[in-house]
Amino acid sequence: MDVQSVLLGFLMRSSMTGYDLRKAFSISFSFFSGLSYGSIYPSLKKMESKGLISKHVEIQDGAPNRKVYTITEAGKRVFLDALRSPFVPEQPKNAFLMRLFFFAHLSPEERGATALAQLDSVQRLRKELESVRPEIEARADRFQHLCFQIGLRYFENLADDLSMMVEALQDENG
Amino acid sequence: MDVQSVLLGFLMRSSMTGYDLRKAFSISFSFFSGLSYGSIYPSLKKMESKGLISKHVEIQDGAPNRKVYTITEAGKRVFLDALRSPFVPEQPKNAFLMRLFFFAHLSPEERGATALAQLDSVQRLRKELESVRPEIEARADRFQHLCFQIGLRYFENLADDLSMMVEALQDENG
DNA sequence: CCAGACATGTAAACAGTTACATGATTAG
DNA sequence: CTAATCATGTAACTGTTTACATGTCTGG
Numbered sequence: 001m002d003v004q005s006v007l008l009g010f011l012m013r014s015s016m017t018g019y020d021l022r023k024a025f026s027i028s029f030s031f032f033s034g035l036s037y038g039s040i041y042p043s044l045k046k047m048e049s050k051g052l053i054s055k056h057v058e059i060q061d062g063a064p065n066r067k068v069y070t071i072t073e074a075g076k077r078v079f080l081d082a083l084r085s086p087f088v089p090e091q092p093k094n095a096f097l098m099r100l101f102f103f104a105h106l107s108p109e110e111r112g113a114t115a116l117a118q119l120d121s122v123q124r125l126r127k128e129l130e131s132v133r134p135e136i137e138a139r140a141d142r143f144q145h146l147c148f149q150i151g152l153r154y155f156e157n158l159a160d161d162l163s164m165m166v167e168a169l170q171d172e173n174g
Numbered sequence: 175m176d177v178q179s180v181l182l183g184f185l186m187r188s189s190m191t192g193y194d195l196r197k198a199f200s201i202s203f204s205f206f207s208g209l210s211y212g213s214i215y216p217s218l219k220k221m222e223s224k225g226l227i228s229k230h231v232e233i234q235d236g237a238p239n240r241k242v243y244t245i246t247e248a249g250k251r252v253f254l255d256a257l258r259s260p261f262v263p264e265q266p267k268n269a270f271l272m273r274l275f276f277f278a279h280l281s282p283e284e285r286g287a288t289a290l291a292q293l294d295s296v297q298r299l300r301k302e303l304e305s306v307r308p309e310i311e312a313r314a315d316r317f318q319h320l321c322f323q324i325g326l327r328y329f330e331n332l333a334d335d336l337s338m339m340v341e342a343l344q345d346e347n348g
Numbered sequence: 349c350c351a352g353a354c355a356t357g358t359a360a361a362c363a364g365t366t367a368c369a370t371g372a373t374t375a376g
Numbered sequence: 377c378t379a380a381t382c383a384t385g386t387a388a389c390t391g392t393t394t395a396c397a398t399g400t401c402t403g404g
Binding site: 001006009012028029031032033079080083084086087088089090091092093094095096097098099100101102103104105106110114117118121122124125141142143144146147150151153154157161165 | 206
């Protein structure tokens, strides 16, 4: 799903500025990496020129004027088409699995330390996710609820795999 | 882990051509998406100019000459450093989760069909992975073995989540 | 005879991140 | 007083895919 479709999706709910969209994304998809302004603002510009969204400028002094975007009928059609289109299943590039693949080149100590570091960071992400759960679920519909659960389970499964590995590696260190 | 480090990793095992490297990658990391020539050949050129690999040309007639690359001592150091470097935990962008997030905009039938399609494609990937298992494990060390198992389990977990979802959506359709 | 493996590479296009540039207001 | 939040945007860079370009050999 490309940036434009995601932005349209959020605009289905309510009109927003680029700044707001970034926040909405980073809250709702806290298990993903964020969306940068460098990709949001150019996308909004493109979508406006294609007539998928319309802009309303709120004059402010001091701060830059707020540009509030609203999805148009054409935009809604494009969004729904994207949502219905068949998708190609994604295969994730996982940096840890790639490292693991070459683990034989490291010493037992280095392997243990690397695996432990990965486990730690996965646990940290998982706890972070759990801590924002109430905030997310407060405004989530049942699908968004499910989405969060699947996202969370992904980290839980990964953590399980990694703890198993850490134990195995510790055994070999004695 | 970037393309260059991965290529160096494979060259640690034996000298190869760009063509061979692509095959090695697509076999070993069948649970990831592949590596294209458009990213392999330029990477090899860069690494050669940095002295990380050296080239030996085998003249062939008819077919283009084979350019066999061998990792240098400098290349080995760079590879090992990359393997030991602390990594940033990755957060996957999962297109299906993004769609799921906006599922409320679809009809119950469309939701069912979309989830089923995703389940199908995950199952297909999983079966494919299972079918190449013997081929992979024949030449794998124990870490590569583990790597494969974790990759496989990722798809198994995903399939479990999805079947649960498909059932839930079928219930709502009656 | 045709598909697929072997083998190399470039160019254009596309997506996205990071860093830069600017500056007011507010909460601790 | 200082960090964070609000608010916009551009430019340079990096990485990657897709399509183009070329041609032989081998197995079914």
